[in-house]
Amino acid sequence: xxxxxxxxxxxxxxxxxxxxxxxxxxxxxxxxxxxxxxxxxxxxxxxxxxxxxxxxxxxxxxxxxxxxxxxxxxxxxxxxxxxxxxxxxxxxxxxxxxxxxxxxxxxxxxxxxxxxxxxxxxxxxxxxxxxxxxxxxxxxxxxxxxxxxxxxxxxxxxxxxxxxxxxxxxxxxxxxxxxxxxxxxxxxxxxxxxxxxxxxxxxxxxxxxxxxxxxxxxxxxxxxxxxxxxxxxxxxxxxxxxxxxxxxxxxxxxxxxxxxxxxxxxxxxxxxxxxxxxxxxxxxxxxxxxxxxxxxxxxxxxxxxxxxxxxxxxxxxxxxxxxxxxxxxxxxxxxxxxxxxxxxxxxxxxxxxxx
Amino acid sequence: xxxxxxxxxxxxxxxxxxxxxxxxxxxxxxxxxxxxxxxxxxxxxxxxxxxxxxxxxxxxxxxxxxxxxxxxxxxxxxxxxxxxxxxxxxxxxxxxxxxxxxxxxxxxxxxxxxxxxxxxxxxxxxxxxxxxxxxxxxxxxxxxxxxxxxxxxxxxxxxxxxxxxxxxxxxxxxxxxxxxxxxxxxxxxxxxxxxxxxxxxxxxxxxxxxxxxxxxxxxxxxxxxxxxxxxxxxxxxxxxxxxxxxxxxxxxxxxxxxxxxxxxxxxxxxxxxxx
Numbered sequence: 001x002x003x004x005x006x007x008x009x010x011x012x013x014x015x016x017x018x019x020x021x022x023x024x025x026x027x028x029x030x031x032x033x034x035x036x037x038x039x040x041x042x043x044x045x046x047x048x049x050x051x052x053x054x055x056x057x058x059x060x061x062x063x064x065x066x067x068x069x070x071x072x073x074x075x076x077x078x079x080x081x082x083x084x085x086x087x088x089x090x091x092x093x094x095x096x097x098x099x100x101x102x103x104x105x106x107x108x109x110x111x112x113x114x115x116x117x118x119x120x121x122x123x124x125x126x127x128x129x130x131x132x133x134x135x136x137x138x139x140x141x142x143x144x145x146x147x148x149x150x151x152x153x154x155x156x157x158x159x160x161x162x163x164x165x166x167x168x169x170x171x172x173x174x175x176x177x178x179x180x181x182x183x184x185x186x187x188x189x190x191x192x193x194x195x196x197x198x199x200x201x202x203x204x205x206x207x208x209x210x211x212x213x214x215x216x217x218x219x220x221x222x223x224x225x226x227x228x229x230x231x232x233x234x235x236x237x238x239x240x241x242x243x244x245x246x247x248x249x250x251x252x253x254x255x256x257x258x259x260x261x262x263x264x265x266x267x268x269x270x271x272x273x274x275x276x277x278x279x280x281x282x283x284x285x286x287x288x289x290x291x292x293x294x295x296x297x298x299x300x301x302x303x304x305x306x307x308x309x310x311x312x313x314x315x316x317x318x319x320x321x322x323x324x325x326x327x328x329x330x331x332x333x334x335x336x337x338x339x340x341x342x343x344x345x346x347x348x349x350x351x352x353x354x355x
Numbered sequence: 356x357x358x359x360x361x362x363x364x365x366x367x368x369x370x371x372x373x374x375x376x377x378x379x380x381x382x383x384x385x386x387x388x389x390x391x392x393x394x395x396x397x398x399x400x401x402x403x404x405x406x407x408x409x410x411x412x413x414x415x416x417x418x419x420x421x422x423x424x425x426x427x428x429x430x431x432x433x434x435x436x437x438x439x440x441x442x443x444x445x446x447x448x449x450x451x452x453x454x455x456x457x458x459x460x461x462x463x464x465x466x467x468x469x470x471x472x473x474x475x476x477x478x479x480x481x482x483x484x485x486x487x488x489x490x491x492x493x494x495x496x497x498x499x500x501x502x503x504x505x506x507x508x509x510x511x512x513x514x515x516x517x518x519x520x521x522x523x524x525x526x527x528x529x530x531x532x533x534x535x536x537x538x539x540x541x542x543x544x545x546x547x548x549x550x551x552x553x554x555x556x557x558x559x560x561x562x563x564x565x566x567x568x569x570x571x572x573x574x575x576x577x578x579x580x581x582x583x584x585x586x587x588x589x590x591x592x593x594x595x596x597x598x599x600x601x602x603x604x605x606x607x608x609x610x611x612x613x614x615x616x617x618x619x620x621x622x623x624x625x626x627x628x629x630x
Contacts (some may be wrong), residue, residue: 052525072528085526089544099530102540150530 001065001185002076002153003028004049005209009058011044011210012237018044020210021058026203031180031187036207037233039236045207050156051075060151066297074103078147079156080162084139086131092118093127096145103150117149122181137168144176146306148183158190161196173199194234199224206230227315230354231278235319238281239308246346246355247272253292253341255315261292263341271346272353278345281309284321286329287336293317295336298329312337379410383605389484390598392415413599425582426603431493432568432578433561441554443501444508445516449538451509452516453524455592462513469506481570491573491626499571500561507560508553515549516542548621555615562608579604 002025019041026032034042037306047053049060052074059068067075078099086095096117099109120126121141131139140160147155157176161169177200180187191197197204198218205215214226225231226272231239245254248271251263287293296314303309308323312335327337346355389397391409417423450456457464478497479491519542527541530535543550556579567579572581583600586593612619 005566050525050529052528071533072525073531073533077529079529081522081526081528083520083522084521085543087523087541089547102527102536146526146530213435238529330419 001028001031004154004186004188005059005061006049006076007059007061009045009048009060010054010056011041011048013304018210019048019055022207022210022212024205024215026186027190028186029184031177031189031200031202032205033189033191033197033201033203034069034205034207035191035194035233036190036213038192040207041210042190042192042207044156046156046188048252049145049154049188050077050079057230067118076153077156078150078152078154079158080143080147080154080160084131084143084163086139086142088131090126090130092123092129092131092134092142096130096149098147099150113149113160114145117145119146119173120148121181136164139173140168140172144179148179148185151185154329155185155187157187160353162191162193169196176200179275192311195236198234204234206233208233223343224354225278226354228276228278228347231347235280235321237281240277240281240284240319241347242277242279242314242317242319243349244275244277246271246275246277253277255294256317258307259294259315261294261339261341267342269346269355274349275355276347276349276352279319279339281322281345283340283343284319284323285325285338285340286327287338292341295334298331298333298335301329301331311336339343339349386598386601386605388598389594390602392595392598393471394595410493410595413595414603417599417603420573422585422594422600423603425577425579425600425608426533428576429562429578429580429604430607432496432500432576433558435493436497436504436561437554437558439497439501440504440508440552440557444505444553445512445543445550446538447505448509448512448516449542451513453521462510463552466510467506468502468512473503477566477570480567484571490571491575493569493576496568496576496578499567500564504557508557511553512546515546515553519545548618551615551622555619557610558611559608562604582624 004024006024009019009022010017013096022041022045034045036042037346046052048055050244050291051067051070055068059066061067062075062077066342087098090098096114097110101111105113114127118127121144123138123141123145126134126138126142131142131185134142140163143160152262160176161172164172173196173238176189187197189200198207198274201218203216204221205220206213211346212220214230222234225234225239228241232241234347243256246252246268246334247254248268251268252266253261253263253268294314296312296319298310299313299318300311301308302311303325306325308325308327308329310321310323312321314320314337319337323329347353348355357482368607388404388406390413391411392403393408393410396406447456452460457493484490484495487495489498497546523545524537527537532540563580564578568578568581569584573576578587579600583597583604586596586600
C-alpha cells in the first residue's frame with residue numbers, strides 16, 4: 001500500500017494535449033475516482049499512472065519511488081480493464097493466478113491467495129470454467145479477482161463497470177466499496193458515470209479538457225461546485241441553470257420575465273448583476289406559499305415510481321423539479337414552485353466560476 | 356415431406372463428398388499401387404489396380420542406394436526454414452502491428468515481394484550463391500526458403516495479431532510480464548490456430564519447391580522433388596522408383612497436415628467471425 005503523487009503531468013499526442021499539467025496527491029488507502037466527460041483525459045491519466053502511456057513531461061511517484069520512466073511491470077500496480085481482459089484460453093483459476101505466476105510466487109501461496117480472492121468475490125464455484133462460460137458480472141468479478149490477488153502498492157480501475165447492465169452495476173458498485181473497506185488498499189478508479197463517482201469515492205477528481213476542475217470529497221463537489229461545469233456534471237438530473245439578475249445588497253433574484261424572488265437575509269453573496277443561478281432539482285418543491293417561489297408552465301412530467309421529475313418552463317428557460325411521486329401536476333398547466341434559495345449557487349456569467 | 360427432402364440432401368452431400376475424396380485420393384492411391392507393383396503390372400492393360408503380391412523392392416533400392424536421403428534433406432531444409440520463418444516472421448508481424456514499424460505500407464511492400472515470379476530471381480540468386488559458396492548446402496536452401504516464406508508469414512501473422520485485443524497484452528504487462536514474455540504467454544496462445552496453419556503452408560511451400568532445389572543443389576542436399584526427376588531417363592523411366600520416392604515424399608506431408616488439421620481449419624477461419 002502506498003500513496004501516489006503526480007506532479008505537473010502532461011501528455012501530448014502530436015498537437016493534441018490530452019493532459020495539461022495535472023498535479024495530484026492520493027493518500028495511501030484512499031479510494032479516489034477520476035471522473036469527467038469523454039475525452040477529458042481521465043483514462044490517459046490512469047494509463048500514464050500504469051505505465052501503459054509515457055508522459056510528455058512531469059513526474060509520477062508511487063510511495064517514495066519515482067516510476068515515471070519505469071515499465072508497467074516495475075511499478076507494482078494491479079489494474080482492472082474496461083474489457084475485463086481475461087485470457088480466453090485459461091480457466092478462471094489460471095486467470096486469477098496469472099499475475100502471481102508471472103512474479104514467480106510459490107504454488108502453495110498462489111493457491112491460498114486465489115481461493116481467498118475467489119471467496120471474497122463469490123466466484124469459488126467457477127474456478128474451473130473458462131471466461132466464455134461466465135456471465136458479464138462473473139467475468140468482471142474474475143477481472144477484479146485477478147487484480148486484488150496481487151499484493152500491489154496501487155490498484156487501478158479503468159471504467160470496470162461500464163459494460164454491465166444497470167442492475168449488475170449497482171450490485172458491483174456495492175461490492176467494490178465493501179472490497180475497498182476490507183482490503184484497505186489505495187484505489188484509483190476512472191469512470192464517466194457521476195453516480196459511480198459519488199457513491200464510491202472518498203475523493204473525486206473531476207477533469208475536463210485535460211485539467212482538474214475540482215477535487216475533494218464528493219459532497220463538497222456536489223454542494224459547493226467551484227464552477228458551472230462541475231455543478232452541471234455532478235447530479236442526475238443535472239443542476240438547473242437559469243439566467244438571472246442578482247441584487248446581493250437587497251437579497252433579490254430577478255428572472256428575465258420580471259419575476260422576483262426575495263431570498264433570506266445573508267443568503268445571497270454580495271454581488272450585483274447578471275449571474276447564472278444553479279438550482280438542484282431536489283431543492284425545488286411545490287409551493288406552500290411561504291418560501292421564495294417561481295411560476296411557470298409544466299412541459300413534461302416523468303414519473304419514476306419513487307419520485308416525479310417535472311420539466312417546467314420558467315421565464316422561457318427550463319427548470320427541472322424533483323417532486324413527490326403523487327404530486328398533482330398536469331402538462332400545460334401553470335405551477336408555482338418553491339426554491340430552497342440557501343441551497344442554490346450563483347455563477348459569474350463571464351468566467352462561469354462560483355460567485 | 357421435410358424429413359424426406361432432408362434425407363435426400365444428406366445423400367447428395369455424401370455422394371459429393373465421396374466424389375471429391377475419390378478425385379483427391381486417386382492419384383495418391385495410384386502412386387502407392389505403382390510403388391508396390393512389379394514392372395509387368397505397371398504396364399499391364401487393362402490396368403492392375405491392386406498388385407497381386409506387394410513388391411517392396413523399389414523402397415529397398417531407394418534406401419540401399421541412399422536416394423532416400425533426399426527425403427531427409429527435404430525435411431531438414433523445409434523444417435528448419437519453417438521454424439526460422441515462423442520465429443522471425445511472427446516477431447516482425449508483432450512489431451508492425453503494435454509498434455507500427457514502417458508505417459501503414461510496410462506490410463503491403465513486404466507481401467509484394469511474394470508476387471515476384473521465382474524464375475525472375477533464380478539466375479541472380481544462383482550467381483550470388485556461387486560467389487558465396489552456398490551451392491549444394493543446407494544453409495543455402497534454408498536461407499532461401501526462409502527469405503521466400505517470410506513475407507507470407509509476416510502477412511498472415513499480422514492479420515492474426517491484429518485481432519488480439521491490446522488490453523490482454525497490457526494487462527499481462529501490468530501483471531509483470533516483459534514484452535517478449537507477453538508474446539510467448541499471451542500472443543502465441545491467442546493465435547495458436549493461425550500460427551500452426553501458417554507454419555503448415557510455409558512447410559508445404561519449402562517441401563514442394565523444385566525450381567531452386569534444382570538450380571542450387573548438385574549431389575549433397577538434393578531434395579525429394581529433384582530426386583524424383585532423376586528417375587525420368589532419356590532411355591527409360593523407372594516408374595516403380597518414381598512411385599516409391601513420391602510416396603516417401605507424400606507421407607511426411609500427410610502426417611503433418613493430419614496432425615495439424617484441427618489448427619489448420621481453425622487458423623483458416625480465424626478472424627472470419629468476431630467472437
